[in-house]
Amino acid sequence: MTTSSLDTSDEVAKSNKRKLPAGPENMNRALEKSVSSTDAKQSVDNPPSNPGSPVAEPEHKEINLTVSENFAYDDANLILRSNDDVDFKVHRNILSLASAPMKDLIENPPALSKRRRTDAAQSPLPIVSVDETEEDLDYLLRYVYPLSRLSNDSVEDLELGLRLVVRWGLEAAREELGSQLNNTSRIEEDPAKVYALAKEFGLEDTRNSALKRLYEISFEGDQDYFMDETLGLTSRDLQEVISWKRKYLTAVVSIFEKYKPPVIGFSATGNKPPCKGCSAARQWCWWSHFKSKVRRFLDLINEDDLEELVLKSMEIKECRVSHSEIFNILHMLRTEFREKVTAVPVT
Numbered sequence: 001m002t003t004s005s006l007d008t009s010d011e012v013a014k015s016n017k018r019k020l021p022a023g024p025e026n027m028n029r030a031l032e033k034s035v036s037s038t039d040a041k042q043s044v045d046n047p048p049s050n051p052g053s054p055v056a057e058p059e060h061k062e063i064n065l066t067v068s069e070n071f072a073y074d075d076a077n078l079i080l081r082s083n084d085d086v087d088f089k090v091h092r093n094i095l096s097l098a099s100a101p102m103k104d105l106i107e108n109p110p111a112l113s114k115r116r117r118t119d120a121a122q123s124p125l126p127i128v129s130v131d132e133t134e135e136d137l138d139y140l141l142r143y144v145y146p147l148s149r150l151s152n153d154s155v156e157d158l159e160l161g162l163r164l165v166v167r168w169g170l171e172a173a174r175e176e177l178g179s180q181l182n183n184t185s186r187i188e189e190d191p192a193k194v195y196a197l198a199k200e201f202g203l204e205d206t207r208n209s210a211l212k213r214l215y216e217i218s219f220e221g222d223q224d225y226f227m228d229e230t231l232g233l234t235s236r237d238l239q240e241v242i243s244w245k246r247k248y249l250t251a252v253v254s255i256f257e258k259y260k261p262p263v264i265g266f267s268a269t270g271n272k273p274p275c276k277g278c279s280a281a282r283q284w285c286w287w288s289h290f291k292s293k294v295r296r297f298l299d300l301i302n303e304d305d306l307e308e309l310v311l312k313s314m315e316i317k318e319c320r321v322s323h324s325e326i327f328n329i330l331h332m333l334r335t336e337f338r339e340k341v342t343a344v345p346v347t
C-alpha cells in the first residue's frame, strides 16, 4: 500500500464521493481507471468482500483511488496532487528541467496540509500539492513529457492553455500555442480577442495577423466591439489600433498609386497592339480610372475586389485587350501587389 490513494480519512472519502458518486457504474469506472497504476492492481487483487453488491458500500471506498491515467510512471519519485485529489506520479528531474516555477515547486513545496503528513507515513514518494485541477495538470504535463498534446479547437481553449503554460513558465509551450492562435480560423472566430491575447502574451506574429484582419473590419463605429470587458483592452489600445489602421491603409493605397504599368503597344515583337486606346496612351488605357477608384476601396487587400475593380475600369474605358491579355494583367497585378502589401508594416 503505497500511496495516498488508500487514505481512508474522511476528507478524502468525501472528495472521492464528490468526484465519483456511489453507484455500480461509477465503481466500474473507478476500477477501469485504476488498472493503469500498480497501486490500483493491488486494490483489484483484493476485491471488496461483497463484489456482487450493486451499491458502493463505504468499505469499498478505497477502490476509488485516483491516480492519473497518463502519469503513473512506475519509476516515479514524486507525486503531484491536483486540487481535486488526483495523483500524478512523475519525475523530479524531468519537472525541474521543464521550467523554473516547476523546479521551485519541487524544491520549496507549499505549506502542506494535515493530510499530507498522514500520507507521508504511508507513501515512500514525496507528495506536492498543486493548485490546479486534474484536467489542467494533465494538459500541462503533456508539454513536459513526450505525450501528444490535447487539441485546442477554439480561441477560448487556447486562452486557457496559454494562461496555464505561462503560469508554469513553459516557454516552448507558449510559442506552440501562440502559433496555433495565428491561424485563419481562430482569427476569423474573434480577431479582437486574438489581438488582445497576442498582445498580452507577447506573440508578435499572431498580433500582426490579427491586426491585418482588424484592418478589414469597420469596427471604429462600434466601440463595444473592441471594448468588450472580457477582452482586457483599453480605449488607448483602440486608439492605437485605429491609428495603425489608417497608416496601413494609406500605405496600401500608395502602392497602387505609385505603380507604373508597363509601356505597351509598339512592341518589339511587332504584334498588333491589343487596344487602340492602350497603344495611344502607351499604357493600359483604363489605368488612371482604376487608380481614381482605388481610394474608395481602402481595404483593397481582398484579391476579388482587385479583379472586379480592374474589370470595371476596363469596361468603362472600353479597353479592347484580349481575354488572355486580361488574364495576364490580373495575374501580374495580383502577384506584385500581394508581395508589396504583405511587406507593409502593420504598426
Ligand SMILES: [Zn+2]
Pocket (backbone or CB within 6 Å): 275, 276, 277, 278, 279, 284, 285, 286, 318, 319, 320, 321
Ligand atoms: Zn485599352
